[in-house]
Amino acid sequence: MNIHVSAFRWVPPFAQGYVRDLRVRWALEEAGLPYEATLIDPDVQASEAYREWQPFGQVPAFRDDAVEIFESGAIVLYLAARSEALAPADEAGRARMMTWVISALNSIEPFVQNLVQLDVFHAGEAWTVERRPQAEAMLCKHLAALGAWLGEREFLEDRFTAGDLMMTMVLRELANTGLLERYANLGAYVRRCTDRPAFRRALEAQLKPFRENEPTAI
Incomplete structure (x- = not known):
């Protein structure tokens, strides 16, 4: 099976290790599926050809011999349906896995992103002084x-699944907020999941082209 995943050639340091192709890379590593990263830059991102693959110009986009899809959650669910490393074989177990993937994306991530947007993209702006405590609450x-x-529990269910993968990827964006220290079992959970060898391989695969394509200072 030929698998291609789009990823950025380079991003600023604050985003390195957090771009969402990492979710798909991790799933592929857990499943033991080889893949090729299709690296894109802003010109490719804006191109008509890329928008036919990913309508919003984002990453990741995914293709194999059967499908072309986008959105990290959809891709991870697609892979989980094809790998017992990511989902139990029984119907009830698969349904629980899907529930946790959607929960991570719907019940947790919007609130995480609200805080991250304030801390990263609007840092220092006066209006955030009143808004941030509300977002944190x-x-x-x-x-x-x-x-x-x-x-x-060690994991959300009785074993590691794609639900844990997605929840971990959402929670680790709180690394610099102090909140994972406040909720100690969640912090330990994130560390436990990111200590998995498959995550380490996926992270290194994302970071390698960023190192290789670091802009040269003039």
């Missing part, structure tokens, strides 16, 4: 619920 409400469910 809403996020913490959801983190508390997630932490209560996780409890002392």
Whole structure:
């Protein structure tokens, strides 16, 4: 099977290790599926040819011998349906896996992104002084619920699945906020999942072209 995943040739340091092709790379590494990264730059990103593959010009986009799809959640679910490394074989187990993938994207990520947008893209702007405590409070409400469910479990269910992969990728964006220290079991969960060899391989695969294509200072 020939698998291609689009990824950026280079991004600024603050985004390195967080671009969403990492979600797909990790899933592929867990599943033991070889792939080729199609590296794009802003010109390719804006091109008509790329927009036929990814209508919004984002990454990742995915193709294999059977499909062309985009959106990291959709791609991870597609791979999970084809690999027992990412999902249990039984129908109930697969349904729970899908529930956690969607939960990560719908119940947690929007609140994480609200905070990240304030801290990264609007840092220092006066209006954030009042808005940030509200955004943090809403996020913490959801983190508390997630932490209560996780409890002392190793994973969200009785084994690692694509649901854990997606939830971990969403939660690790809070690394510089102090919130993962506040919810200790969630912080331990993220560390446990990102210690997996497949994640380490995926992260290195994303970072390697960033090092190789670092702009030269003039």
